[in-house]
Amino acid sequence: MIKAARLLILSASLALAGLSTPALADNSRYAAFVVEENTGVVLHSRRSEAERYPASLTKMMTLYMLFSALEAGDIGLNDQIRVSANAANASPSRLGLRAGDTITAENAIRALVVKSANDVAIAVGERLGGGESRFGELMTTRAAELGLTSTQFRNASGLPNSRQTTTARDMARLAIALHRDFPQYFDYFNETSFTWDGRTYRNHNTLVGRVPGVDGLKTGYIRASGFNVVVSAERGDHRLVTVIMGGPSAAARDAHAEELIEAAFATLEQREDTRLFAALSSPRINPVRQQDLIARDVAALHLNEPTEMGSANQPPPLQVVLADEDDMRVAPLAPARDPIAATQSRSEPSLIHGAWAVQVGAYNTADAAHDRLAEVAIFSGALLEAQPAARAVTISGDRLWRARFEALTEDQARLACRDLSARDHPCFAVAPGR
Template sequence: MRGWVFALAVALAALLNGQADADTRRYAAFVADSNTGEILHSRLADARRYPASLTKMMTLYLLFEAIEQGELDLADTLTASRIAASQQPSNLNLSAGDTLSVETAIRALIIKSANDVAVIVAEELAGTERAFAVEMTARARELGLSNTTFRNASGLPNSRQVTTARDMARLTLALRRDFPQYMPYFAERSFTYNNRTYRSHNNLVGRVDGVDGMKTGYIRASGFNIATTAQRGDRSLVAVVMGGPTAAYRDSHAEQLLEAAFRSLNNREALIMAAQTLSPRLNPIREQDLLATHIASLDLAQPVAQGDGESLPALRVEISDDLGPPPAIERNPETVARTNAGSWSVQVGAYADAAAAQARLETIRDMSGDRLANAALATPRFATNGRVLYRARFTGVDAANARRVCAQLAAVNESCFAVAPGG
């Protein structure tokens, strides 16, 4: 099949500094290429989490929308109500009747993460915060945030206000796509209101090369969250980390996820060149094994399990093959019948580390729903070209199901081969 594409997952890792461990009940992480939408790392990305002040990105989205529609102007004045002035910190410590401009409100939401200002905006746009939350949720659905529900404009604790890391990445990208003219606000490090200067909670801006936004958040139930964007040359990333045990851990983890993703993208050309040296054409499993060897020989850190709280992301590398399909093999019908009756396997990668192979199996099992629920996870070790590699295989699968799983994964450009008994 001309244009045959397969994906090879490469685990890139290094341990984070510090001794705090992410709480997996709150932790989630997601990294994607902003230009292509390609997922570079995903761990518990669809698990329900509390957004905390990442909520304010949706408040800002609706505020920017109102400005663009002519309902408000940056210079317009907003007034604090009694309800707005009663909001818990973080806030500007406003009193009822205090005023601020729309532009100051934008800075207060982004930089100070002011809860009182979030309520002022909600009341200005919808009359009440509750009505505004309904609008937030409706707009979220239109933007594809299918697992997000808002109950307030600030992110203050509410057990029914939930989201996912993937949805927060979608919202981050929607803000950049729909309102690029307001993105400079997210890169500002401070603002002044009533002769007091407030500094940004986003410590990655100005510290990590290319980071230009977006938002941090914290409540006790959520842990420390961050959604951030970064641009280096023509490469652009979005990264979300949720559930950090400390702000320093969250920042360090987000930074290392971004650095690893950029390194991975920089290595893509080398990986493609390595694939192109594989001639004549090999059978898919053998080729996958050799590619893993090539990748392991690159200047990459020793891999650990993909996506655990202390690891860096794996890159799904797509390598195009314009050489056409491998030649058909004629098989004896009796042999085919015996093979179909046996125990097949599904191989989804080959890795230089058993933990990485195991983590890949867990990720694919989650993607495949019930099809692989009863399959065993195996990481058989083998040697090639003087290196030890580990195949990531689901075993104990019947032939029909193996093919269905691979068809399902191929549809989303994930690497998969159905392996006959004895293969």
């Protein structure tokens, strides 16, 4: 039975804001980000651009550099990496290597993934960069090339350094790059244990092998960062990367990561059901006809001043953010109803006298209007306080629903349209009473 679920603006049916326990939400170090790797759809974002300390998430970049060297032939999996006195004196967590010891590149990979060994990370940095400081510079340069625009590396291990900073979004980008560029090595992240010198170490990422679909990547902790984790997970055609930073404990971090993973997969499944239901049950409108309706609706407003318009040949792929703001409160979904009846009886918020609005399209169902609002809401910070609504209107005998963000000031409305137009999303600012 296909679920008659609908994507709601900034919630997409799951109240992820409620998933953040007070210990996480009230923690100034907390940040989270969930993205579908295959499509780039952002499913959850909270303080994802805020500066954070990566701690041992740094080792994902160290591994990226090691994988690159393996591919270039600069080092082989069986080649020995020598341990310096500097590496041997690293703070825990470490493998316990002594100055003059060697470890193969392949065992170094396992030690970094499973044990998060700082002595091994330093040894790798010295082997590939000629010194850990120089290796940090190389890491930062390569990270920028990968799109990690807010990340600086100063060492290979993630040990405390006030200038070694990143963001949750950048760590997600790095995780995606590791899987995309080095699928042949990605299985190392899925290993649950590593044996060295007669001792077996368990993977710090306890989600691997326990949560269905989880196949890596990395945890991290220093006192300044709190408990961090980057998790990759795949189910069916969907592949997620989930980042949690600043957890109060490893257990709380892992529980929260699991909540976000389950919620995100459920939302993606629901979105597929919604699309299939719409394809079977709802009247369709082609992109050209849709743009005609938008143009007609603009003309019907009889605006006496220039409007701010963007242009797009067709709507972009669906993008949804689940619970982006700390103070967001999402109401639970009502029981599923007949979709046509729901479109006809949907209750919209009351108009606020004297407020401006932003219109992003006109559609032949209220659900389509709300879906459009969900698509574009993430592209302008000016819409954070806006009130989404689908307003019914009859134009030339056609019943349409205007997709609008309301309860804005004039400056907010015009700024939102500038932001949306810059991304080729149709938009115009609507003065009060229009």
